Amino acid sequence: MGAGSWGTVFAKILADAGTPVTIWARRQSVADAINAGHRNPDYFPDIDLPGLVSATADPVEALEGADLVVLSVPSQTLRGNLAAWSGHLEPHATLLSLMKGIELGTTERMTEVIAEVTGAAESRIAVLSGPNLAREIAEEQPTASVVACIDHGRAVDVQKAVTTSYFRPYTNTDVVGCELGGAVKNVIALAYGMAAGMGMGDNTKATIITRGLAETSRLGMRLGADPTTFAGLAGLGDLVATCSSPLSRNHTFGEQLGLGATLEEAARVTKQTAEGVKSCRSITDLARKVGVEMPICDAVERVCHEGLDPRAAVALLMGRETKPETDSLRSDK
Numbered sequence: 001m002g003a004g005s006w007g008t009v010f011a012k013i014l015a016d017a018g019t020p021v022t023i024w025a026r027r028q029s030v031a032d033a034i035n036a037g038h039r040n041p042d043y044f045p046d047i048d049l050p051g052l053v054s055a056t057a058d059p060v061e062a063l064e065g066a067d068l069v070v071l072s073v074p075s076q077t078l079r080g081n082l083a084a085w086s087g088h089l090e091p092h093a094t095l096l097s098l099m100k101g102i103e104l105g106t107t108e109r110m111t112e113v114i115a116e117v118t119g120a121a122e123s124r125i126a127v128l129s130g131p132n133l134a135r136e137i138a139e140e141q142p143t144a145s146v147v148a149c150i151d152h153g154r155a156v157d158v159q160k161a162v163t164t165s166y167f168r169p170y171t172n173t174d175v176v177g178c179e180l181g182g183a184v185k186n187v188i189a190l191a192y193g194m195a196a197g198m199g200m201g202d203n204t205k206a207t208i209i210t211r212g213l214a215e216t217s218r219l220g221m222r223l224g225a226d227p228t229t230f231a232g233l234a235g236l237g238d239l240v241a242t243c244s245s246p247l248s249r250n251h252t253f254g255e256q257l258g259l260g261a262t263l264e265e266a267a268r269v270t271k272q273t274a275e276g277v278k279s280c281r282s283i284t285d286l287a288r289k290v291g292v293e294m295p296i297c298d299a300v301e302r303v304c305h306e307g308l309d310p311r312a313a314v315a316l317l318m319g320r321e322t323k324p325e326t327d328s329l330r331s332d333k
């Protein structure tokens with residue numbers, strides 16, 4: 001459900017793994033183009049989609065008989081999208097979230113939104129997350145990912161449905177950790193992009209990645225995640241890929257801010273969904289709610305939404321009270 005960048009490439013993965021896929025596209029013209037030419041002209045005009053992929057602009061048609069429903073819309077629109085779709089889901093279907101964001105207002109993770117809107121049991125809801133830049137996967141460059149579900153058997157079923165020569169999914173039962181890793185890394189990638197835009201070097205960038213992972217782990221542990229998840233593909237793996245890649249929309253958005261662009265100017269350059277710009281608000285709200293310090297996310301939120309200059313944000317972060325490193329990795333700090 002969603003014929004954007006990741007939805008389109010994920011359909012290719014499923015089909016290459018032998019699963020017939022119907023993509024739901026918001027615009028009829030995109031569905032028509034996929035059916036007629038087996039390409040998505042808006043996102044990947046140069047990538048052939050396998051014959052097992054078809055498309056429709058009718059969500060009811062897309063959902064009919066679907067054993068696996070893959071959700072790939074912007075995080076902040078999911079609730080509205082799902083409200084219209086939930087009456088048409090097969091009662092046994094697995095609901096797989098590809099989204100990497102936290103809902104504004106409720107501070108809910110995407111699987112929480114899915115459970116709330118559809119009423120599906122948690123055992124039917126899974127998330128896939130990892131270092132998965134859609135463009136590289138479209139070109140069949142090898143990568144790995146994580147399928148997380150509290151029901152291990154269901155995670156294995158999804159794993160089998162998306163294993164190809166270029167896409168290697170692992171399973172995990174830590175849904176909370178995998179989702180938080182995916183959502184917070186977008187905010188840290190904004191910070192990394194800002195540093196790059198300001199001309200800062202590799203020490204600064206490594207510091208952002210490392211301290212970004214520390215604050216992600218702190219939040220995760222407070223919310224019951226398994227700390228080892230953050231050393232894995234949905235944690236460190238995705239953080240490194242997103243921070244360092246010019247293909248990342250969050251990196252690019254941050255870089256524009258670091259170069260002095262306004263939020264609107266940066267959005268014009270990035271075009272597609274840069275989830276961290278909105279999720280920095282919900283993540284800092286969530287962190288405050290549960291009493292966890294997330295200074296990099298706070299700084300990004302203030303740059304994006306309170307007009308703080310990125311250079312002033314650096315000064316604030318560097319001026320924080322010094323402390324033992326081990327303390328700052330504890331979930332009660």
Ligand SMILES: NC(=O)c1ccc[n+]([C@@H]2O[C@H](COP(=O)([O-])OP(=O)(O)OC[C@H]3O[C@@H](n4cnc5c(N)ncnc54)[C@H](O)[C@@H]3O)[C@@H](O)[C@H]2O)c1
Pocket residue numbers: 002003004005006007025026027072073074075077081098099100101132133134135272273275
């Ligand atoms: N692109 C990637 O490389 C990638 C990789 C992994 C995860 N993700 C995550 O997947 C999710 C989807 O990202 P994407 O890259 O496919 O985004 P995108 O902006 O490329 O596509 C979003 C899709 O959602 C559709 N949509 C449905 N309802 C909408 C609405 N009300 N408003 C706006 N769009 C609406 C759009 O038409 C579009 O097809 C995000 O949470 C993102 O973080 C993306």
Ligand SMILES: O=P(O)(O)OC[C@H](O)CO
Pocket residue numbers: 100130131132133134186189238241242247248249250251273274275
């Ligand atoms: O382009 P981004 O910044 O949304 O990142 C894409 C993926 O999440 C990378 O794993």
